[in-house]
Amino acid sequence: MKTSKILAWIAIAIGLIYFFVPLIGTFEFSLRMRRGEYSLDAYQSVFSDMQFRETFGFSMLMALFTIIFGMLLVVPTAYWVRLRLPQMRPVVEFITLMPLVIPAIVIVFGYLRLYNSSSWLPFTGSTQGTNALLVLSYITLSLPYMYRSVDTAMRAIDVRTLTEAAEILGAKWPTIMFRCIFPNVMSGVLSGAFITFAIVMGEFTMAALLNRPAFGPYLQLVGANKAYEPSALAIIAFAVTWLSMGLIQLVSRFSKLAPSRP
C-alpha cells in the first residue's frame, strides 16, 4: 500500500476516534444510572419528564412553523431571483449569509430592542407574539441553509423554460408556482426543511433570551441539575439530527423528479 494511502487512512481513523469516542463515552455514561449494571433508566427518566415532552413538542411546533413560513418566503424569492432578477443574486446571497456572520445573541438583542412591549410593534407583549418572534428568528437562522438547498434544486430544473411552457399553456402565477415549480424543487424544499428542523430543535440562544419553553433551554437546565439525564438527552439530540440528515439523503437519492433535459 502506498504511503499516501496509509496516511489517508490514519487521518480518517483519527477523525473517527475524535468524533466517536466522546459520543460512545456519553452513550455509555447515559446507561450507568443504575449502579453496577447498564440500564435505560436515564432515558426512561427523560421520557417520563413532563417538561421534556412539553419542550420537545413546543420546539417541534416552532420548527414546523419555521419550515412553512420560511419556505413561503424562500421559494418565491429564489424563483424570482432566478427568473426576473438575476442581477440581484449577489445581494440576496449576501443577505441570506448574514445570519452565519452575525451571532444569534446580537440578532436577538436587536429583536428585543425593536419589538419590545413598548415599541411600535410589540411582539414581546404577548405569548403568541413572542412565539411569532421566535419563529421569525428561527427563519433568520435557517435562511442560509434553506435558501441554498432551494436554489440548488432550482438550478437542476430549467425554471425559466418551465415557467414559459406553463404560461403559454394558459397558466397563471399560482398554478405555475404550486403545480409546476414547487413539486419540482421538493427535494430542495425537504432538504431545507430537515436541516431547519435540526437547527430549531437544538437552538438555545433565541429561545432562552425570549424566555420560551423550548428544547434547547431545557437541555441546558437538565445539564445543570442532573447527572445521567443530560447524557441521554445529548444522545437523543444527536439521534434527531442524524435522522434529519438521513432523511435529506433519502429524499435526494430517491427523488424521481429528474429534470427533463436535452
Add this chain to the structure above:
Amino acid sequence: MSFLVLENIKKSFGQVQVVKDFNMAIEKGEFVSFLGPSGCGKTTVLRMIAGFEAPSDGTVVINGKNQNRLKTNQRNIGMVFQAYALFPNMNVFDNVAFGLKVAGKPKSEIETRVKEMLELIHLEHLADRYPYQLSGGQQQRVALARALAPKPQVLLLDEPLSALDAKIRVSLREEIRQIQSRLGITTVFVTHDQEEALSISDRIVVMNAGRADQIGTPSEIYNRPATRFVASFVGTLNIIEAAVVDPAANTIKVGENVVKLREPVGALKGGDKLSIALRPEAGSLSDNAKGDTSLTGKVTSSHFLGSVIRTKIDVGGNQISFDMFNAPDAVMPQAGETVTLRFNASDFLIVRE
C-alpha cells in the same frame, strides 16, 4: 387579410436593437421558417409572437386581433421549446393534459383529447411514463402533443430539433410537417439549420442582423438568393470576383474567361468589379455536357465524399467548389489537371449586398 401579421416590429434591449423593422404576413395553415445565424433576432421575433417579449414598436396581429396588450397566457398559442420543457413531476398524460386542465375543460373531454394527441404522436402506450423515462425524441413529441392539445391558433417551434441526434432530427421533422399539414395549423419554426428549413417550409424568412433579408419559398431562397448574406448562408455558394468587360453585352471576365451573363449588370461600367455566385452542383466537367458557357481552370484538390465527388478548381485566383454525383464510370479529376466546367449562363447570379 393574412392570419398572422407582424407589422413594423422593432425590439431593443437597452441600447442594442436586435430586431429592426420586421414585417411579415403569414397565411392560415402556412408553415413558415425563420432561418438565420445565432443572434440574428429570429428567436426574439418568435418570443414577441408568444408574448414573452413586448415589441419596442410595431404590432403583432393574429386573426385580425392585436395581441400587443394580451399576456402570454391569453393568446392561445402553442409552443415547443428546444429544451423540451416537459414538467418533470407529471407523466406524459398529465403533461399533455396540462393546458386543457388549466382551461377548465371537463374530465371526459380532457381524456378524449389527450388520447387523440398521443395517438397522433404514436406514444399512447407511454402515457404513464415520466419525462426522465423517455428519449429525447419521445420527449419532444410529447412536447408537441402538449402544445397542440388546447387547439392553439398558432404553433411556434423554437429550434425543437437542435438537441436531437441527426437521424431522429430528420424523422421528427418529417413527422412535425405531416402533423402540421394534417391539422392545418399556422406554424412558425425557428432554426439555424438550412436543410431543416428548406425541407419542411412553405416559406422561409432568412434573417440577418435583426432584419428579414429575404422572404420566399425554399426554391426561391436557394436558387435566387436576394443578398450576398442569403447566398452565403443558404447552401454552399461559390462567390466569384469578376470584372465587367462590356456592360451593353453583359459580359464579364473571370480570370482569362469571358462569360456572358443572363442577368443585366445594371449601372456598372467596363472594368468595374462585381461578385457573382455559382452553386457547386451547377454545371458539368464532361466534354459533351450541355451549357452555353464555360470556365477553364486548374484542379487544386479532389475529394471523394461517398455520393458526391467535390473538386476545387482555381479560376483566375477564385477557388470554385464543384460537386458531381458519384457514378460507377465517374472519373475523379486529379490535382494539377486543367479542366473546363460547362454550365448555363443562367446559373450565374449577380450578388448584391
